Amino acid sequence: MKRIVAIGAVLLWSTIASAQDRTITVASTTSTEQSGLFGYLLPLFEKAAGVSVKVVAVGTGQALDIGRRGDADVVFVHDRVAEDKFMSEGQGVKRFDVMYNDFVIIGPKSDPARIAGGKDVTDALRKIAAAKAPFISRGDKSGTHAAELRLWKEAGVDLSAGKDDWYREIGQGMGPALNMASSSNAYLLSDRGTWLSFKNRGELAILTEGDKRLFNQYGVMLVNPEKHPNVRTKDGQAFVDWLVSSKGQDAIAGYKVGGEQLFFPNASH
Template sequence: MIRNVIRAAWIAVGLTAAPVSAEEPFIVVQSTTSTQNSGLLDYILPGFEAETGIDVRVVAVGTGQAIRNAINGDGDVLLVHSKLAEDQFVADGWGVERFDVMYNDFVLVGPKSDPAKVRGGMDIVAALTAVSEVEAPFASRGDDSGTHKAEMRLWDWADADPTDASGTWYRETGSGMGATLNVASGMGAYVLTDRATWQSFGNRGDLEILVEGDPRLFNQYGIILVNPDKHPQVRVSAGQRFIDWLIGPDGQAAIASYKLEGQQLFFPNAK
């Protein structure tokens, strides 16, 4: 409903639709929960759809699942945030070429009581070490998403394997970011989240941002056309048109202009 209203507004201000061929009226984009839950896609896609006549159908799951879906041929474009996994996707022949699109960052959120005493720090590895030492409740997505991959990389740098404590102080939800934040709010637990989802999350309860600003919390997003040599049904021209728009001036400007409560959530950096 929201996207339909915004799409109508784009048309009303005089954008000229350039119809796509009847064979390619839509594309399927395998993407992440953060691009959807933050409201970014609802904001930017109506502009592309009004301009091109191409309907963008988004499957919002964790990055790992999005990549598996694309490998299975269930999509035309991949828009996710785990560069190592994205590069591997292309190297293995499943994707044509990867492009940087935008970035934001991760933050460590936790209860105001802060049992690990990490508030105000900028060293995420030291913060996770402190959390594990006091065995403070920690909620993890545990779903092979881009956020979960980043979290596990940070635990590795902290020389810790919290999965040894799975089911005790370390709780794996197997769910998306919003659901995991809900669990953390209910438990009074620490949780790693992308800033965009946190900014748009309503059920914060006693949670607040405790650690931010570490360069290791950088969160890059990339976009890839699924390889038609692997899956001939890929809508190549429409998919590439979307990629070109997103990494071009119009898409990059749309990303930059999206704000929530006055705060910019994503920063375009296509080359």
């Protein structure tokens, strides 16, 4: 009888261990987590696929580096230039468009730089620099940070002259950056999804939006198992496939905050 119980315990443990093994690690951006998107999406995927997902939410640059080290099975990020470099290095199997939203310039309603209502993002940045109005930069090599730096460059603004004066890099994610901007009545560039989920707005509001240069595309890639044999290829690919499937795309479209859609699916079927 004891032997039967022992065998049963071993089989039960094996079953549990096997189920626990069906876990993948996704290195992604802070915006997908802090916007609440993953909290909405992942239970739907886990129920459909029987695969658990552990998310490491960092800036896009860090997420891609995690993939380069083989410490993630999938990367889900939003910096096309960096993603293309990742693919050219052979670090990913294939890149897929998943969804998009846009960036916005947030600032105090008092708007000392007088940018409210404008659609030209580079004009807005030049006005902020000219006014030496406080600006919070994530400074974390994220997709948002990379987009911000490209826009300052297009605006012809030399940031070195403003550092530690009106331009402040904090090396943190979108949520902390928004909190700091709220507490100091500063400007910043935010993805719309995290902004819509952000509660501690204080005197902040969207002041500049609608410029096509503020388009924000997200992509997903399975980390290349030929470089990193520990990658959980089958379950990682299942997550990628689900995101770009009609069910995954419908789920993304269905995620709303206050009745407003945060992300817009655009995978190619």
